[in-house]
Amino acid sequence: MANLLHIVVCAGVVPDPLQTLEPVTGPNGPGLKNEMVLPAVLDPWAASALYEAANLATKNPGSKLWLVSLGSKAKLQQVMMTVAQKAAFELVPIDGPIGGFPDAHSTAAVLAETIAALPGLDRAKLLLFGGWESATRGAGVTLQLVGERLGITDQFQGVDQIDLHEDGSFEVLERVEGGKHQVSVCAGTPAVLGWATGNLAEPPNNPQVGMKNMRTIMPALAKAKAAKLEANGLRYLSVSLPKQQRTTRVEKNMSPDEIAAELVAWIGAE
């Protein structure tokens, strides 16, 4: 028998990893140079969470999937053009600042407030998904804080797998130190799962799913509420690029034997 799940995925938008990033400090604190024109993607680990959520929702008919995202409307719209073709979901956009420098506690407060107010959400059936860390702030705390604010006391981070049982309980594999997974069994929803990579490949684009999603995404974006994020006493003393540019020795004419001998000496050196 399938379980009826209400899955909420929290996912931000981040600069495409291939872009060059340059920090700048403005009147509102640090940010990235030309941040608004940098091509953006859905946060990679949160994207894994979305694909896993869509897979779970498909396997459990009657389940619902929301994607809650805090970011500028223009960026969200750009990213949704692609993401909307990957999985069926209801977008809940929040118009607010993007980037890694706003305080995670403020972000969590806004997300929790939004989720708590979702029409039709049954919190007893809630699986709160997201990436275990973002590719911007990378703090790995936002999802915990949202879960704590929603009163959820079963939380898992670095999740690579969830196996739902017929009785509503589920087994979770979480990444721990040393290349291992911790295996836990939770009695059932509600729970928070911060996803690592998961086991699913990125779904192919499905234009039909995209068109269906976009019918609700565009009105949702138009109605997105604006959120202001408090600094909570967080102060940046400096923000800079690393200065480590190495002087690279490029060896183009060494034979495999010569390279091997040099590498063996290097490996053995303290």
Place this chain on the structure above:
Amino acid sequence: METILVLAHADETGSALTRASLETVTAGLELAARLSAPLTIGIVAADATAAANALSTTGARLLAVSGEAFAQARYASDAAACEALCRAAKATIVLAPGTSRFTRVAASVAHRLGGFIDTHITALAGTETIEASRWFYRQRVEAVLNREARPWFLLLDAGTHAAFAAEPATAQVEQVAVQLPEIRTTVSGFRAPTEDQQTIRPDAKMLLVAGAGWTKKQPDGQIHAAEASELILGFLHATSSSLGSSKSLVDQGGEGNFVLPFLTHLNQIGQTGATPRHAKGLSTCCHGEEPHVVGWRFIADRRAISLDPNCGWTRGKADVVYIADAFPVIAKVNALLEAKKA
């Protein structure tokens, strides 16, 4: 005046502290000395006696939460334990190791205490205030920050401080009682490759990274995957290195292509993978572009073998780049290492 609490937890034995916890003790001692602040150490363990004894010479007040419920890492019990320790210590600054166990709960504990948290801290400086360094955008932008709000939780990255070590002696420990909530999660154990097949070794001196080139067609027009597997495993065996991978190589498995059988997403280094700490790193058959190389931020000495003289490694990202085919080079390296051993 600040008061400092270091949170520490036991390893899988249930009694000895993890290395990351001992590193955080060192950070706590240094910070307490710099700020002339009192230091408390709170221990979460099934049995905290041995862990407390190991810390007896620190001069810190020792608190502990003990019992079978705390033998396992689990959100509900660990959050309750850490909350109880924080309330007992009444600290303004809480330092904790950024282990999977404490990373799972520390933010929520900070929230329960009306405090704030910053994670992945790599350095603590300042004499009047605390200046914490951390990376943003997956190790691409570095920032120094502080906060006025208290309590302020700081999760320290592993490998940023020396581990505290001293002769153990009998210590006075104050046991802290914990009101456990309903426990709905049972930890049933760990899943890992068998010891001789485990390729992720966080304590190794060296990291070997295998890129997608290992499974590409070679000059004879064929894919030599079995040979690639043998060479990589031979190198790991001979050097006790840890194995990392580029995203593109790991992803090949999900796309149904041939993949090296011992590689999983846990081996992945970079933007969507790990950022390990090793003294040396050797990259093979990997293009060295930014999304991968951000995972090398804490690899001190870097070398790469690549067929592409314009690859990312040659642009100031490695110390030495050999423009060569990794197959014959690694075969020769393995042979030399075996001969050396014999």
